[in-house]
Amino acid sequence: MKSAPNYWLIKSEPESYSIDHLKVDKKTAWTGIRNFQARNYIREMKIGDQVLFYHSSCKVTGVYGIAKVVSAPYPDPTQFDKKDYHYEPRATKEKPVWLAVDIAFVQKFKEPVTIVQIRESSELRSMKILQPGSRLSVTSVSPAEFKTFY
Template sequence: MNYWLMKSEGDCYPIDQLKKDKVSPWSGVRNYQARNYMKEMDIGDMVLFYHSSSKPTGVYGLAKVVKKAHPDITAFDRRDDHYDERSTQEKPIWECVDVQYVSTFEKPITLDEMKRHGELSAMKLFQKGSRLSVIPVTEKEYNFIISLAKA
């Protein structure tokens, strides 16, 4: 099993919406490295659901991967904000995974709180210039964030 942090803008697709939807494609990712990370995901991989433009920013809960990478159909829809004319059904460029809601934390684990813990200092989230919406986390980092949520 692998562990991931996936960012969503809180006003665009918050964890509460995933809770209502139960399962949703993680669509609209238009960065090659983030796409490649999704291609590495397996069913059962766990996801830290991160709100990137909320006040406060941070991890709000958990999801899990329930469908491996498949073509992101938003790339084919001219009316969608994530349309990409280069991507076709015959030769899709963009892929997504489906994620399932698992839980919402009682309180978010904020970015500031995570930065205060040396155990998380090596997280890709904190690397200079790292703005990816999908990033791997280690099992140790994942478990530490879970422990903060339970504290």
Template sequence: MSKSKQYWLVKTEPESFSIADLAKSPNQTTCWDGVRNYQARNFLRDEMKLGDDVLFYHSNAEPPVVMGTCVVVREAYPDHTAWDKKDHHYDPKASPDNPIWQMVDLKLVETFDHPVTLPELRAVKSLAKMELLRQGSRLSVQPVKPNEFKTVVALGRKK
């Protein structure tokens, strides 16, 4: 029995990798590497599945903002940047024999006409329990409820 579609939010600092960078990537697709938190890694490894929809969030922007959506096009596989000593995501405990960290591939679906700011999200009553808005929420990969995803997408598409 296949699992039903799930929804996610991934955070990125736009100066490191923005939605514009994703749009310029070959086939508008990239590996989502560099996740170095065990809970976020577990979401990537154990729960993110082919076809899951993802909100693309610029976390270090002023204000932070949901820029658009993407979709999982490849399920979890070892994050090779962890054992590359030249990569800024290098982890000396990781190796090809002990990969520790995982990544998925994401493909751009849409860039919002109206990127949705964090203050706008906070103003929507139906989003009050969204993980992103929870005090102290810092995970770079987090689950999103289906109704939250639909609400954010509707906000992003408004003119």
């Protein structure tokens, strides 16, 4: 029996990689996560999970669209590349430290759901991105929270 999908929010700075990039690429490897809690969330991801795509560090921060997980978690290849910014000297092929997943484009919203709108929504007040000090680039989202965006 197939389990119900999980729901996630991933943050990306749009000048690095935006929902528009994902729309053109159709699919991408979500690499470069270097926080243990975010890594643990990636470890929990499975094919079919739905993802809110959040633009951070920009003029209008918020959720710009939806993606889906299209691979099981796998060792992030950037951790092994000495020339990559995300190189991890502790990582080995036998004992990788960091994980990645592939995500695919689902939809871009006509208008983003801004962080201000998220804060003002009674249905979204408990989202992890609103918790004080939360800077995680990957967080879980409840099914009810996710459905508010769709």
